[in-house]
Amino acid sequence: MRLNVRSLTAGLQFHGLTAGKRQQYYVLSDKSRYFVLSESRSKRGAGNFNLVSKAGVERLHKRLRGQQAVTARQVYDRTRTRRQVPTKLAALNMLYVLVATGRATIDTRRKSKELFFNVKKA
Numbered sequence: 001m002r003l004n005v006r007s008l009t010a011g012l013q014f015h016g017l018t019a020g021k022r023q024q025y026y027v028l029s030d031k032s033r034y035f036v037l038s039e040s041r042s043k044r045g046a047g048n049f050n051l052v053s054k055a056g057v058e059r060l061h062k063r064l065r066g067q068q069a070v071t072a073r074q075v076y077d078r079t080r081t082r083r084q085v086p087t088k089l090a091a092l093n094m095l096y097v098l099v100a101t102g103r104a105t106i107d108t109r110r111k112s113k114e115l116f117f118n119v120k121k122a
Contacts, residue, residue, distance in 0.1 A: 016100035021115060025093075027100035029054065036093045050093045056084050057097050061104075064119040069107060070095070071114045 012028040012035065019025075026037040033051050040046040064070055072092035079085040085094065095117045098104035107116040 015097075016102070018096045018099045019106070020096070021113075025096050025100070027097050034093075034097045036096055050089070052090065052093045052097055053084075057094050059084065060094050061098055061119065064104075066119065066121040068118045069110070069116045070104075070119060071116060073114065 010030075012030055015027040015029060015034070017024055017026055023038050023041060028035045028037065032055075033053055034057060035049050036052060037049045038047055040048070060075065064075075072088050072095055075091040075095065076085055076088045079091070085091045092115075095104060095115075098119060099106060099117065102120075104117045104119045107118050110116045
């Protein structure tokens with residue numbers, strides 16, 4: 001996929017902020033994908049972004065509705081086609097998008113290295 005910066009940043013809609021274990025993630029979107037942005041903790045004025053397909057997030061939400069204590073590792077391991085969820089990081093970013101859009105929450109009761117997500121039914 002060839003990326004064009006102008007087309008990437010034109011008309012983005014802000015969906016929300018998600019707090020991970022160590023940093024915060026900003027979720028924005030355009031017509032076909034979500035952008036998961038994070039600021040660098042070590043370099044001022046720098047950061048990272050990841051692209052996540054809107055269709056992939058919708059399929060994931062439909063599949064996980066109502067489930068509790070879901071991890072990115074479980075999402076990655078249970079996915080049959082690697083085009084939808086190619087890496088564990090992509091699975092984690094998809095779950096961050098669900099949190100930012102109000103379709104999931106991060107379960108703060110569990111103290112572990114992994115983040116646990118509770119996906120809402122509706």
